[in-house]
Structures are given as C-alpha cells and as structure tokens.
Amino acid sequence: MAIVFDAGAEATDTDASSLTFAHTVTEGGSGKILVVACGGEEATTDVVTGVTYGGDTLLALDGTSDTLVGSCYLGKLWYTTTPKSGSNNVVASLASGNLSHFWAISASFTGVSASTPFGTPVYDTTESSDVDSDHTQSVDVTSAATELVIDAICAHGSGDAGLVAGANQTEVGDPVVDDGANPRSHGGMSYETGAATTTMSWTQEQFVQDWVQFAVALKPASSGRSRAVHYFYDVNDPLLRILDDQGRPVPAWEIKPDRWMKVTGIFLPSASKPDSFIEDPELAYIESVTFLPNGNLQIRTSRAEFAEVILARAAGQTTL
Amino acid sequence: MSSRIGPFPGTIVIKHNPVTTWETYNLTLERSISVGQQGFYQFSKEERADEGYKKCTFRMRGQKAFLSEFMRDGLGRDLRVKEPGGRGIWEGMITQLSYSVGPVQWKVGLRDMANSVWVRYRVTGGSSTVRSTALTDTDSQARYGVKEFVLSGGELESSDVADQVAQTYLNTHSWPRPTPVQVTRRQLSPDPNIEVKALGYFSTLNWCVFNQTGTTDAQGSSAQVTEIMADTDIAQFVNSTDIDTNSTSVARVYDTDRRGGDIIKDLARLGDSNNNRWIAYMTDNREFVFKEAAPPRVLA
Numbered sequence: 001m002a003i004v005f006d007a008g009a010e011a012t013d014t015d016a017s018s019l020t021f022a023h024t025v026t027e028g029g030s031g032k033i034l035v036v037a038c039g040g041e042e043a044t045t046d047v048v049t050g051v052t053y054g055g056d057t058l059l060a061l062d063g064t065s066d067t068l069v070g071s072c073y074l075g076k077l078w079y080t081t082t083p084k085s086g087s088n089n090v091v092a093s094l095a096s097g098n099l100s101h102f103w104a105i106s107a108s109f110t111g112v113s114a115s116t117p118f119g120t121p122v123y124d125t126t127e128s129s130d131v132d133s134d135h136t137q138s139v140d141v142t143s144a145a146t147e148l149v150i151d152a153i154c155a156h157g158s159g160d161a162g163l164v165a166g167a168n169q170t171e172v173g174d175p176v177v178d179d180g181a182n183p184r185s186h187g188g189m190s191y192e193t194g195a196a197t198t199t200m201s202w203t204q205e206q207f208v209q210d211w212v213q214f215a216v217a218l219k220p221a222s223s224g225r226s227r228a229v230h231y232f233y234d235v236n237d238p239l240l241r242i243l244d245d246q247g248r249p250v251p252a253w254e255i256k257p258d259r260w261m262k263v264t265g266i267f268l269p270s271a272s273k274p275d276s277f278i279e280d281p282e283l284a285y286i287e288s289v290t291f292l293p294n295g296n297l298q299i300r301t302s303r304a305e306f307a308e309v310i311l312a313r314a315a316g317q318t319t320l
Numbered sequence: 321m322s323s324r325i326g327p328f329p330g331t332i333v334i335k336h337n338p339v340t341t342w343e344t345y346n347l348t349l350e351r352s353i354s355v356g357q358q359g360f361y362q363f364s365k366e367e368r369a370d371e372g373y374k375k376c377t378f379r380m381r382g383q384k385a386f387l388s389e390f391m392r393d394g395l396g397r398d399l400r401v402k403e404p405g406g407r408g409i410w411e412g413m414i415t416q417l418s419y420s421v422g423p424v425q426w427k428v429g430l431r432d433m434a435n436s437v438w439v440r441y442r443v444t445g446g447s448s449t450v451r452s453t454a455l456t457d458t459d460s461q462a463r464y465g466v467k468e469f470v471l472s473g474g475e476l477e478s479s480d481v482a483d484q485v486a487q488t489y490l491n492t493h494s495w496p497r498p499t500p501v502q503v504t505r506r507q508l509s510p511d512p513n514i515e516v517k518a519l520g521y522f523s524t525l526n527w528c529v530f531n532q533t534g535t536t537d538a539q540g541s542s543a544q545v546t547e548i549m550a551d552t553d554i555a556q557f558v559n560s561t562d563i564d565t566n567s568t569s570v571a572r573v574y575d576t577d578r579r580g581g582d583i584i585k586d587l588a589r590l591g592d593s594n595n596n597r598w599i600a601y602m603t604d605n606r607e608f609v610f611k612e613a614a615p616p617r618v619l620a
Contacts, residue, residue, distance in 0.1 A: 259614055286369065290364065293364050
C-alpha cells in the first residue's frame with residue numbers, strides 16, 4: 001500500500017504555554033497516522049510535554065528527544081496511528097513555563113503500518129559558531145522506495161527568508177516566528193519518497209545561528225489485510241451469528257467480501273495444521289455477499305483460486 | 321450458507337447524479353411498514369470481491385405525484401444505503417425503474433441507452449477495419465454521462481453509410497424509453513410502487529470502450545490500469561483511485577472496442593509475480609481500487 005500525504009497545518013505564538021490549531025484528517029482511507037513537531041527559542045526546562053488531537057493523547061516517538069542547541073529547541077515527534085477523521089484541534093502543551101517563539105506543524109498520512117509506523121530517527125545539529133550565511137542543513141536516512149521519509153527542523157536566527165526544503169522534498173509547513181521586528185525561530189517539516197539513502201535538507205539564505213533537524217522513515221502498511229481471518233461462523237450456533245475477530249456479532253448488512261471466514265462445527269478437532277488458508281477446510285474466501293429482502297444473508301465462498309485467465313476475447317458489448 | 325435477521329433497518333439516500341449534476345435532488349427514505357407510507361421495502365443488496373458494490377434493489381411507496389416524478393427523472397441518480405448508525409454500506413447509480421400502478425406495469429432503464437455511437441466496419445473490398453466518426457447526443461450526455469455503443473457494420477460502401485447506420489441507432493437509443501411491461505385486467509399490487517434497481521459504480525467503467533494504438537510496447541498491469549483510468553470518459557464517475565503497484569507485463573495496444581471495466585478485470589485476473597490474486601473494485605465515495613486480494617496466509 002502506498003503512503004500518501006493527506007493534510008498539513010501549522011501555528012505560531014510569540015510566547016505561550018500551549019498552541020491550539022485545527023487539523024483536518026480526511027475521511028476514508030486506511031493506515032492513517034498524524035505526526036506533530038514543535039519547536040521554539042531559548043527553551044531550557046520549558047519543553048513541550050504533551051500533544052493531543054481531538055482530545056486523544058499522542059505518543060512521543062522513541063528515538064526523538066527534546067533537543068536544545070544554542071537557543072534553538074526542537075521537541076520530540078508526537079504521533080497517533082488512530083487519528084479522528086474530520087477537523088479536530090491539535091493542542092501542544094508545556095507542563096510549566098512558556099516557550100518563546102513557539103511553532104508547531106502537523107501532518108497526516110495514509111497507508112502507514114499501524115504496528116511498525118517508523119524506522120529509526122536520525123539527528124543532525126549545527127551550532128552558531130559553525131554557521132555563516134547561506135547554510136544548508138541536511139541529514140541522511142536509510143529507507144526504501146516503498147517508504148516515505150519525513151523530517152522536522154528548527155533554526156534560530158534573524159534570517160528574513162523562510163527555510164527552503166531540498167529539491168525532492170515536499171514542504172508541509174515552514175513557519176517563521178518573529179518578535180515584532182525580526183524573525184527569531186524558523187520551523188519546517190517536509191517529506192520525500194524513500195530510497196536506499198534519503199537526504200533531507202533545508203537551506204536558509206541569510207544569517208541563522210543554530211539548527212536542529214531529525215528525519216525518520218514512515219513504513220508502509222502491508223498490502224493485504226492486517227487481520228487474516230475476519231469472520232467466524234459456528235454451524236451449531238442456534239442464533240446463526242457471524243462473529244468478528246473479537247467475538248462480537250456482525251450485522252448481516254455489514255458482512256464484506258474479500259475477507260476470510262472460518263466455519264467451525266463441521267469437522268472434528270485435529271492436530272494437523274495446514275500451511276496456508278487454501279488447504280484449511282475450515283477457511284473460505286468470501287467472494288460475494290447478498291442481503292435478501294426477507295433478512296436472509298447469502299455468502300458465496302471459494303478457495304480464492306485464480307479465475308480462469310482470459311487469453312483472448314472477441315470484440316463485443318457488455319450490457320448492464 | 322445463510323444467516324437470518326430482520327428486514328434492513330437503515331436508510332436509503334437518493335441524490336442527483338454526482339457528475340452531471342443536471343438537477344439538485346436529495347431524498348432520504350426510511351423503511352415503509354404499511355401500505356401508503358412513503359418509504360422503501362423488500363430491500364436487498366449485493367457486494368463482491370471483484371467490482372465491490374454490485375447491485376441493490378428495493379421497492380418504493382409514495383404518493384402518485386412523487387412516484388411519477390421519480391419515474392420521469394430517477395434514472396442516473398446517486399443512491400447510498402446507510403446502516404442505522406449512519407455509516408454508508410452500499411452506493412451506486414439507479415439504472416432501472418419498474419412502476420406498478422393498478423393493472424399496468426411500466427419499466428425504464430439505462431441498459432439499452434447509448435448516447436455516443438459509431439460503427440466498426442470494413443470498406444467494401446478493403447482489408448482492414450476502420451471506425452466511423454462517433455455521433456453523439458450531447459443533451460443525453462449532459463444528463464446521464466457518456467455511454468457508448470459500437471455497431472458492427474460488416475462491409476459498407478462508405479463512411480456516409482456508416483454514419484447513417486450510427487445515426488439511426490442513436491436516434492432510437494440516446495434516451496431511455498419507458499416501456500409497458502404488463503397490462504392486465506387485475507390489480508398487480510395493492511398500492512402503487514416502484515421497484516428500484518441500482519448498480520455499483522464499477523459498472524460505469526463499462527460504459528465506454530478503451531482503444532489505444534499509438535504506443536505498441538508493454539508495461540506493468542498497474543500502469544496499464546492507471547492509463548485506462550486516465551481516460552476521462554471511462555472514469556467519468558470515478559472520484560479517486562488507489563492503485564497498488566503490479567509489475568506483471570501486459571501489452572498496451574487495444575483496438576477491439578473492449579470495455580474499460582472488462583479490461584481491468586482481466587488485468588486483475590493475471591495476479592502478480594508472487595502468485596497472489598488481485599482484484600479491482602469501487603468502494604465508498606466512488607474510489608477505484610486495484611490491489612491484491614486478502615492473502616490466503618497469515619501475514620508476518
């Protein structure tokens with residue numbers, strides 16, 4: 001399944017203990033993930049300690065940390081693999097104190113693995129003593145063509161121009177927070193299709209002092225179903241219920257095709273274990289489901305073999 | 321296998337055609353439990369691994385004026401079925417209506433309608449087939465979308481003759497025509513009703529043919545599906561696509577007036593290099609999907 005960018009949002013404040021802004025996760029799709037990066041200036045003990053989306057608490061990605069270089073603060077990457085659909089508020093908060101020139105960027109994607117959404121984060125930093133004008137900050141990430149690499153960056157300094165992402169990157173956001181006269185904190189988030197080595201870079205064409213950047217690969221969801229068997233049916237059940245993988249009855253009109261069903265109660269228990277579903281006599285692939293007017297449900301199953309390969313067809317009309 | 325439960329307790333929402341939008345229409349039907357109460361009854365639906373939402377039928381009761389308007393304008397409207405919680409569980413297009421009132425039953429449908437017609441023929445004495453110019457009824461297309469029909473002309477003297485044949489067919493098929501199905505001397509049903517039949521939007525992929533002769537090499541089956549879906553007539557009712565990568569090599573030349581949906585289903589049947597089955601279907605919000613079927617093994 002391909003990883004696809006869904007939506008982005010950003011917000012800033014010159015001095016605050018929290019930032020609240022709306023982010024809209026598009027309805028539909030699967031393998032969703034929402035990530036949030038935060039940064040600011042002169043954070044010592046004042047760091048972002050929690051992020052929520054629609055009231056749900058996000059997790060901090062292991063391998064990312066509250067990093068301070070000079071006056072440049074970049075927080076952990078916060079994420080959830082179960083973001084609510086629709087427009088909801090992102091709230092990034094500090095446990096105590098305020099963060100100066102506070103910015104936050106959110107991004108949502110689809111097609112990401114729920115069990116292993118991330119690779120290993122990689123960091124790179126640059127201190128003011130190492131920087132003169134026209135600086136390019138970059139970090140290399142090991143990934144793959146099926147993955148999507150995202151990065152977040154914070155730069156502190158007085159450069160008027162915003163940060164510019166590398167040529168193959170797509171920017172999600174690049175907020176600039178100033179003090180009313182001069183820019184103080186620059187943020188950025190971008191993504192790029194993965195490769196064996198993916199370079200994520202940002203450039204600032206005027207004087208910027210300190211930089212913190214990290215990048216991490218998003219892992220794709222498997223193209224099959226995450227739960228191998230969806231439905232369970234016991235032929236001896238007097239209520240003729242079809243159960244889901246949690247044992248809950250599924251309404252007849254919600255049974256879907258392209259799923260596997262386990263039908264029990266036909267054969268006696270056995271220690272034999274087939275190598276695949278096709279060999280298991282209790283498993284059937286649901287080809288079609290028909291809900292009938294009298295409330296009956298008809299499920300047509302197969303062994304999920306190939307239909308015959310059509311080698312040649314004459315020109316003809318297919319009517320409805 | 322069968323599983324019994326009561327009649328469907330959800331709702332049916334009928335809206336205007338989502339692509340042509342020639343009107344503004346929005347109707348929500350609840351289940352009708354008595355004669356004369358506007359609503360639906362005798363509901364059934366079918367969904368398949370191949371194609372996704374396949375078909376849906378129900379009967380609709382209401383006042384005569386309401387039923388008459390629906391018979392006149394109901395074809396081509398968008399139909400969505402929602403479970404009691406409001407979530408969509410089926411969607412498609414209304415393609416056939418059968419109106420039973422008193423001793424008479426009338427039927428009208430989109431199956432035989434075609435508003436873009438041409439002829440595949442061979443000029444007398446020639447050695448290769450050619451296509452005549454497509455003749456169209458733009459008013460019908462503005463209401464229902466583009467629906468093609470290709471006539472097989474055999475040997476014809478000239479393109480003028482081919483155009484004459486195509487125009488004659490177009491004149492009699494570009495608009496759906498209500499047809500009396502039964503006229504009896506007894507009441508066919510105690511109350512006026514319309515039997516509504518809808519097909520999933522995958523069926524609209526077969527409204528138009530796909531021909532391509534400009535490029536003669538091969539490409540992966542997913543790239544070929546993408547190329548077919550780039551045809552704005554074939555994909556006129558497709559809102560979005562989710563096409564996974566499949567590098568199974570397929571030819572790019574198509575010159576036999578095959579329907580887009582049929583080609584895509586055949587491409588899916590080729591599977592992939594890991595011997596997995598693939599399927600193509602339309603799902604919620606008219607999204608087209610081309611991907612591997614649920615695998616017959618536990619995933620790692």
